[in-house]
Amino acid sequence: MLINPSSKYRGVAPVDLPDRQWPNRRLTRAPIWLSTDLRDGNQALFEPMNRARKLRLFDELLRIGFKQIEVGFPSASRTDFEIVRHLIDADLIPDDVTPMVISQLREDLITQTVRSVAGARRAIVHLYNAIAPAWRQLVFGLSVSQIVAIVEHHVGLLKRLTAAHPQTQWVLQYSPETFCMAELEVSLAVCNAAIETWDASPQRPIIINLPTTVEVSTANVFADQVEWMDRHLARREHVVLSVHPHNDRGTGVACAEQALLAGAQRVEGCLFGNGERSGNLDVVTLALNLYTQGIAPGLDFSDIAAVARVAEDCTALPIHPRHPYVGDLVFTAFSGSHQDAIAKGFAAQRTDAPWQVPYLPIDPHDLGRTYDSIVRVNSQSGKGGIAFLLQRDHGIVMPRRMQVEFSAIVQSLADASETELDSAQLWAVFERTYLTPTRAQSGFIYHAHRLYDDANGQGIALQLDDGSGALQHRKGIGNGPIAATVAALGVPIRIDSYEERSLGAGAEAEALAIVEAAWPGVPGTRFGVGRHPNIVTASVLAVLSAVARFADARSHPQAPITDADH
Structure with missing residues (x-):
């Protein structure tokens, strides 16, 4: 029996914003995307990526179309430092792509971070520190004024260090870590301190990034927090407002969508939501959510299976078969009533008409996937029984995606003959299909x-x-x-x-x-x-x-x- 939660958990107080505007707005364009797969996603792996896997994933992120990529934590990892220098020294970063590197507010770490990207055409240096009450009081023992002074000091240091490398266009990103758990007035004070110290202007770009470091509220509360900051930030016209949602409550994508309505212009996340604890924002899901609303995401997921295989190989993390848009089973209907509705939807769908097929929120062809197994396989007459017979009688253990493929072939033959296939006939089909094709x-x-x-x-x-x-x-x-x-x-x-x-x-x-x-x-x-x-x-x-x-x-x-x- 769970205890009475009201005696243990406080929740997050609502924002006093009676004239909030975000609920009445509609998204019309995609945000600026930043991939943090190589940094935030990498540090959450059982075994962090080695150099080869990191560079392979970097190339895939470029192919997909990311224009901003967080390439590492060079002051905390020698491997990261060397990879960042390799990308710059070997001129592997396209002219229209900006690398980002991250550092805590410590002088030696910031110095090392600047050294890692010096000489790049353009670079974002991401500085962050924790500001919420639990961190201020329990971890650091600092007052709000002391926290503000620390921000001013280290942003000033970054300003001086980067001035020594005028060949690089420097962008400051500042994140008040634990923003979603901090008082808005405190968040505003530290962000404005960063903005003023950096002297934000068209010539001195700045990104203010608001992270749900630990997701603790409903998405609408986070949207209120973002809109409040959007209204109150100094030099707002010179600020790119960004969000970095985590997924502790399972609402990272919802937080990002509502934050964009509330004034955010940029989002940070990982391809399939990898990250600490329950993960970061799932960029693929958010991008394709926008796509289904008629908004071009600006990222290429037209071969989603290939993207998934690269991500799985590089991170050694499997993608759930029911993962939105990319899971092996998301376009497979096991229910007979679903299959019937989908088949009728396909029959009525015209190529020049808006997409309207029951149970399929997106056209699988747009993601490089086909229709063949969608209405052909179910748990009774499809892959489950076929895989069992092949394993039991012939020792064949098929990968899950191969089960889906082969069951569709068998089902097509069963429909044509209007008879069931026994184990011997099933093996003959397997041999003809795979072992002795034409x-x-x-x-x-x-x-x-x-x-x-x-x-x-x-x-x-x-x-x-x-x-x-x-x-x-x-x-x-x-x-x-x-x-x-x-x-x-x-x-x-x-x-x-x-x-x-x-x-x-x-x-x-x-x-x-x-x-x-x-x-x-x-x-x-x-x-x-x-x-x-x-x-x-x-x-x-x-x-x-x-x-x-x-x-x-x-x-x-x-x-x-x-x-x-x-």
Whole structure:
């Protein structure tokens, strides 16, 4: 039995704002986006990203279209410092992208932070300190006037240090940490101190960032707090007002949306909401929420599955199958009534009409996903039973997205024959689909291969039959046998994931290799499977299987094409 909460929790007092304007406003454009995946998101990982993963995720953030990226905490991490310097010294930051680095209010940390980005074309230095009563009284033992003096001193230091590097355009971002738990008058005092000390102007840009460091109130209270600050900040015309919502109450996206109505111009968050405790703002969800309201987000999520795979690989955090917009199951209806409504919606939907399909708030095609499995699979006749039979009778353990893909294929055959498929028939479909697809259609029938070492990576020499009996000899180099095989084939296939299984036990066991692949211009992904006693051979066969499936799909455009996620 829970205790009486009124004796333990105080809640947050409402803001005295009787003439609040935000409830009557409507969003009409996207905010300025800042990705904090490489800093706030990274520090919340079980194992922080290494240099290679950070640089890979940085490249993905650039591809998506972020123009401001928080690249690290260089005064707290030698790795972060070196990565920031590498990005600048190697000129890897595009002219229209601004890196941001963060520092607490300490002289040595600020000095090191400025050193990390000196020489960049433009840089944001993010300074922050905690100002709420619990921190002032219990952690630091400081008065409000002392907190204000600390802000003035360290912003003044930053101003002097950056003046020594005029080749860089410097932007100050100041965050009153724990803003959502602090008195508004105190937040205003420290923010105005930063604004005045920095001497904010068109030539001296400043960002005031209001974080829900720990989310403690309903989203409407946060919106009131933001609107109050929007009205009272000094030199408001020279200030970019930003928010950094966390998700402790599960309302980070709602806080961001309502804060934008209240006057915020910029938001900070991570792609899929990674961050301390319950996470930061989920940028993908907010951006696509705007998209469904007719607002161009300015970020490219037209291949959402590829973005998800990069994020999962770099962070080692799985994305929930029911995650908005990107989860493996969000466009799959298990309920028969849902399937019926969706099918009727598709039948009525015109290409030149506004989107109006029941149960689908967004067109899956806009995210690079297809319609095929949406109304084909449910828990009774779809992937659950199929996956069980394949595992029980044949030892095949399919990844979840492959279960969705294959169940749609089986369901299509079951509908056409109007009969049930037994285990033997199911295995025949699996073999025909993945293990012996029409490889002659692709011109790549496996004959043999040889691995060799190369100075640039792993080399592979392939012998392939083009279907006529004549052997082709192809070579490729990559960071492993799979990448080398793709290079040798010379086709634009992209391998998104790889898994291997053992079929049986002992010396007679065979290896099963499974790849998930994408092809430019083809929505979604396809799976390829290879089976062989040698795992490298099985992996090569899996790549050839995926290539053949894409080739077969293109040669039969009238046939339904299923894919892994969608």
